[in-house]
Amino acid sequence: MDTIVAISTAIGNSGIGIIRLSGENCFDIIKKIFKTKGKEVNIKPNTINYGYIVDRDEIIDEVLVSFFKSPKSFTTENMCEINSHGGIIIMNRILEICIKNGARLAEPGEFTKRAFLNGRIDLSQAEAIIDVINAKSEKEAKASMKQLNGFLSSKLKNIKEMIMEVLVDIEASIDYPEYDIEEVTNNRVLNVMEKVKEELKKLRKTFDNGKMIKEGVNIAIIGKPNAGKSSLLNAILREDRAIVTEYEGTTRDTIEEFIQIDGIPVKIVDTAGIRETDNFVEKIGINKSKEAADKADFVIVIIDSSKDLTQEDKEILNIVKNKKGVILLNKNDLVSKINNEEIEKYSDGKQILSISALNKEGIDKLFNVISNMYKFNEIEIDDSVTITNNRHKVAINNMIENVDKSIKTINDKMPIDIITINITNILTEIGKITGESVSEDIINEIFKKFCLGK
Numbered sequence: 001m002d003t004i005v006a007i008s009t010a011i012g013n014s015g016i017g018i019i020r021l022s023g024e025n026c027f028d029i030i031k032k033i034f035k036t037k038g039k040e041v042n043i044k045p046n047t048i049n050y051g052y053i054v055d056r057d058e059i060i061d062e063v064l065v066s067f068f069k070s071p072k073s074f075t076t077e078n079m080c081e082i083n084s085h086g087g088i089i090i091m092n093r094i095l096e097i098c099i100k101n102g103a104r105l106a107e108p109g110e111f112t113k114r115a116f117l118n119g120r121i122d123l124s125q126a127e128a129i130i131d132v133i134n135a136k137s138e139k140e141a142k143a144s145m146k147q148l149n150g151f152l153s154s155k156l157k158n159i160k161e162m163i164m165e166v167l168v169d170i171e172a173s174i175d176y177p178e179y180d181i182e183e184v185t186n187n188r189v190l191n192v193m194e195k196v197k198e199e200l201k202k203l204r205k206t207f208d209n210g211k212m213i214k215e216g217v218n219i220a221i222i223g224k225p226n227a228g229k230s231s232l233l234n235a236i237l238r239e240d241r242a243i244v245t246e247y248e249g250t251t252r253d254t255i256e257e258f259i260q261i262d263g264i265p266v267k268i269v270d271t272a273g274i275r276e277t278d279n280f281v282e283k284i285g286i287n288k289s290k291e292a293a294d295k296a297d298f299v300i301v302i303i304d305s306s307k308d309l310t311q312e313d314k315e316i317l318n319i320v321k322n323k324k325g326v327i328l329l330n331k332n333d334l335v336s337k338i339n340n341e342e343i344e345k346y347s348d349g350k351q352i353l354s355i356s357a358l359n360k361e362g363i364d365k366l367f368n369v370i371s372n373m374y375k376f377n378e379i380e381i382d383d384s385v386t387i388t389n390n391r392h393k394v395a396i397n398n399m400i401e402n403v404d405k406s407i408k409t410i411n412d413k414m415p416i417d418i419i420t421i422n423i424t425n426i427l428t429e430i431g432k433i434t435g436e437s438v439s440e441d442i443i444n445e446i447f448k449k450f451c452l453g454k
């Protein structure tokens, strides 16, 4: 394949940056632009070489270049990685020189796509790479690494082997259609199918945890203007356990941030912008709170306890009546005007915590309430596979449906060869996860989600 090039490290100024090349002419290109001690480089696979990137006679940067010879590389093609200084100008210049000498700018995910197309990894492993890179929590990273290491692939391979055995059995029974063989075959096939179903159901069950690990819990902070929403968000984000990541969905009216609590990602939406919408503040405040609460799995209602409980507080508490949540009596560093009994009338059984967002007091208690409610500590990634991808779950559901149909066919004493259709369907669904039976469109769609240089 043609030689592709991309900057693989994040764009920004850093100590080093990596420019990656992959393809047939990769070594020819590097020979033209990389000089060691003023000489053309001698390509020795699996070595790191010190020298300079040059543009004709001009020295561009002092670098280290590693060589990987096909098939022993990430893409299975010849590959080079140039470790340059991590400045944008320098890295872009090196990129340009590579292109000038015959490389093409890689598309997002194209290195990984080549690793997949060249058979080094299957599609589930390629998808795991995106998940590892984008992981928002430790548990998600761990589950994705397991998938990258081929745990899911090998589970599916086992299932495929069992199913193939069934096919052979059925063919044998068609070739020798005596009654007793048929009976034996039916029992054996039934046995295998029950086992396959068991395995698939176990796999599907892991998606409950998988979804939690990947998507976590959506939390909205709501409360009237000046109750302390922004202060609370700041306090949460400064907490040691909270690792902050930027989230694209941040809009003008709301701030969205990811933190992790006990290894699970939690998206926090703060409806901060509300008070800036002048005259209709109260109305808009209530509407926005309602909107945010509707979208959230869990609501944090924050009330200014240094003031009397207002109609607006009551309305907000009413909005979240049937939602999971917690009520925070904020500003406990000031003299309190609200007591628990008064709030309990409107709390609908929600736990009430007294905190001070300003002094960052009570945030631990808040985290514990959330963690306990969703049993974060019980969500463990053990040594088995955890399905975190909805596409995979859909395929597994389809497999189970086909297994059920074949079991029914056998139990209804229908001719057994009918189930070869279901078996073919199951194999196709396995192929949808591993990538053997996925359309090019879907493959392109998956790799589009990658970042440049991966």
Ligand code: GDP
Residues within 6 Å of the ligand: 223, 224, 225, 226, 227, 228, 229, 230, 231, 232, 272, 275, 330, 331, 332, 333, 334, 355, 356, 357, 358, 359
């Ligand atoms: P929001 O409008 O709900 O986002 O409220 P802010 O977080 O902007 O807080 C409104 C005001 O209350 C600010 O002046 C904060 O400094 C103050 N505030 C927030 N939390 C506390 C607290 O726990 N104690 C005290 N004394 N003041 C607080």
